[in-house]
Amino acid sequence: MNIGIDMMGGDFAPLEAVKGIRLYLDDTNVNGPATLFCIGQEDKLVPLLTEHNLLNHPSIKVIPAPEVIGYNEHPTKALKEKQQSSIAIGFYLLATGKIEAFMSAGNTGAMLVGAMYSIKAIEGVxxxxxxxxxxxxxxxxxxxxxxxxxxxxxxxxxxxxxxxxxxxxxxxxxxxxxxxxxxxxxxxxxxxxxxxxxxxxxxxxxxxxxxxxxxxxxxxxxxxxxxxxxxxxxxxxxxxxxxxxxxxxxxxxxxxxxxxxxxxxxxxxGTPVLGVNKPVIIGHGISSAKAFKNMVHLAEKMIETQLCEKITENFQATTR
Amino acid sequence: MNIGIDMMGGDFAPLEAVKGIRLYLDDTNVNGPATLFCIGQEDKLVPLLTEHNLLNHPSIKVIPAPEVIGYNEHPTKALKEKQQSSIAIGFYLLATGKIEAFMSAGNTGAMLVGAMYSIKAIEGVxxxxxxxxxxxxxxxxxxxxxxxxxxxxxxxxxxxxxxxxxxxxxxxxxxxxxxxxxxxxxxxxxxxxxxxxxxxxxxxxxxxxxxxxxxxxxxxxxxxxxxxxxxxxxxxxxxxxxxxxxxxxxxxxxxxxxxxxxxxxxxxxGTPVLGVNKPVIIGHGISSAKAFKNMVHLAEKMIETQLCEKITENFQATTR
Structure with missing residues (x-):
């Protein structure tokens, strides 16, 4: 199971995200952890991941994203201009199937616009x-x-x-x-x-x-x-x-x-976005380590239960 | 100062209203209490007023109202058909200047319809x-x-x-x-x-x-x-x-x-009705004695401050 995390979102980025991943790996269940794709600025991420013994962890993949979309940026404009941002790269990975869920505590508007333009709304929704x-x-x-x-x-x-x-x-x-x-x-x-x-x-x-x-x-x-x-x-x-x-x-x-x-x-x-084709979760701007850990668990559950597929089936049945 | 109280409104009518009046008279300030027009069914009111030493109290006037509008009655229909109800009589007293404020913890819709049809909305509101x-x-x-x-x-x-x-x-x-x-x-x-x-x-x-x-x-x-x-x-x-x-x-x-x-x-x-020509207060269905006491105090304040007159002036200035 591959889950993408925007490490640059949230008021305390990327520290709380890193600490949240540590919490997740420390208490993950017997099924073994998901592989976490940590998307963000390498120069900020690497020292923190090292400090928390996560840098070469088998469950962690660092995905470099040199740009960051700020809280106050215009979503559509920012996504278009910052294609190397953590949110843009996250949706690219999600749309291309490299990850099965994507989460961010960053710019909510950019997350929603990204979801609508990359993985798109489920037909009928x-x-x-x-x-x-x-x-x-x-x-x-x-x-x-x-x-x-x-x-x-x-x-x-x-x-x-x-x-x-x-x-x-x-x-x-x-x-x-x-x-x-x-x-x-x-x-x-x-x-x-x-x-x-x-x-x-x-x-x-x-x-x-x-x-x-x-x-x-x-x-x-x-x-x-x-x-x-x-x-x-x-x-x-x-x-x-x-x-x-x-x-x-x-x-x-x-x-x-x-x-x-x-x-x-x-x-x-975090808040699940419902009615789009893949699991997307938006975190609170003030997300703490515990919040990040729980977002990962929610992503796991959304993948495991095939929620998006079930929604798709339901709406196909309705619109026929 | 003359204040009308629908004694038949509220889940615990008329007991809590009677107890509320007792509380009000016990702690009323030096300006002397307002005269309270207690509107309701005499056979229910008199024993309770007697029990609480209120029957021949100088601040209490009992206004007989043989009918009661229930919670689930249609407001307009009930007001039309039950002209001897406590709410209908209350608004009659208010419209004719016998009382300066009216309050009830009874049928909210009937209170609102009564206010709109008897004392009416302030011009411009x-x-x-x-x-x-x-x-x-x-x-x-x-x-x-x-x-x-x-x-x-x-x-x-x-x-x-x-x-x-x-x-x-x-x-x-x-x-x-x-x-x-x-x-x-x-x-x-x-x-x-x-x-x-x-x-x-x-x-x-x-x-x-x-x-x-x-x-x-x-x-x-x-x-x-x-x-x-x-x-x-x-x-x-x-x-x-x-x-x-x-x-x-x-x-x-x-x-x-x-x-x-x-x-x-x-x-x-209670909840003041704002934008009508005289003070009207609607109480909670579960109004307690304390709630009734505080409704009387609110009515006093609305009369004293001439709130309705000030609203009228303000809207006259606006609509000119």
Missing amino acids: QRPTIATLLPKLNGSTGILLDVGLNADCKPEHLNQFATLGSLYASNILGIQQPKVALLNVGEEEGKGNLLAQATYPLLKENTHIHFTGNVEGRDVFYDKADVVVCDGFTGNIVLKMVESVYDIAASRKLENDGYLSRLHYENYG | QRPTIATLLPKLNGSTGILLDVGLNADCKPEHLNQFATLGSLYASNILGIQQPKVALLNVGEEEGKGNLLAQATYPLLKENTHIHFTGNVEGRDVFYDKADVVVCDGFTGNIVLKMVESVYDIAASRKLENDGYLSRLHYENYG
Whole structure:
């Protein structure tokens, strides 16, 4: 299994990525580790990899990428002009089959544009989407999508997010027949803004999902649904509120609380891009070593379960 | 000062309302209490008022209302058919000047319809709105609006919410030159869905407010803005998430935390309806005695500060 890592992404690049790889290799399971393609500037990477005893490790391949796409660069322009950047090279390796998954904590826009132009959206998927995991009070984990890729959505987009999220929940989270719900302002059918009102009947008729109705803002942390669907504007507000609840807990020395600690983003590593042809994971700008380790585990799982292939099959069946 | 209270609204009616009035009278300030018009079914009210030594209290007037509008009744239909209900009588008293403010923890829709049809929207206000108070980590309190009255909004509606919220923050919360922000998915101008993108320039040009730009989901609990503006769909999700953060804290025995305890809805009593001609406050269905007491205090403040008159002046100036 070959996984590509943009070593130059994240506020603490490349140190946290290197430390994350060390963590991953230290606790990897009996199946043996994946081969990690570490893409980045050699002069910065080599000393750190040496320091962490990773330079000639059998699971590590260093892929030189002399350029870096900064956080504030325009995604399309940067990808075009910096073909030797870690993100551009990562997508080249992914598109050509040299790696089976690619992850970065760098420029989110460049990651999305790269995904759309290199590996492309799965046929039938109108809008690829990004999701976040939601730890529930009962110990389970759910998924919320879209969380920011599609600020304005049409009902059919939300309906497709429901299918994508449901496949993610069953394959990656191991939830049989995931409960899918629409994020809304009330429980009854007919509630909501025009988008939610028009989406509800589509979800009800979607035979690929187990639709359980509406959930409200108060249900986000509870186990009423495994998959919560909304437009990317609302989802992004929710995602950032959830993250800030952890921050508040930490600032008030409550971060060791068994539940609140689970809200820390690093437990989930990164945000999967769903609806593109290969596994792509986008990390948080502040990604820590633990976050990188968990992103690698997520990539492994997405490859192992053949999630993208299953999504492709599902959408072929739908669009026929 | 005459304040009307629907005694029949709320899951624990009329007991919690009676207990709330007792609390209010016990801790009322030197200015002397307002006269409270207790509107409801006499057979239920009288025994409870007697029990709490309130029946012949000089500050209490019992206004018989034989009918009750239930939670699940259709607002317009119920108001039309139940003219002897506590909500219908409350609005009659408000419209005819017998009381100066009216509050209920009952059917929200009926309260809104009642307000629109009896005391009506202030001239120039396209969409009255409901707001929630947001306790900030630094100890201050902000306001978020709309939180559910207007699920679909146009840019000009959000611009008006900004003015309404700013007047509320300066008059009721005592914040000089309140910082007004747009809830969005990024900080920079140009971010967001179509609504947010079109609203930003209007807010920038609104001379009645001190606009400070966008805030994100993570800023809701922080002091970046005193007034946060959004559509009612997003705002309702945020409101209910904030409420559930308190519930989570309580379920995890953290409710005594100095900050988390402030998130309890009962500290704020109820949700003011802004943009109508007289003070109207809608309470939570689960309103406790403390919530009722705080609703009365909020009504007093809305009357004292002449908030509705100031909103009227402001919109007259704008629309001329």
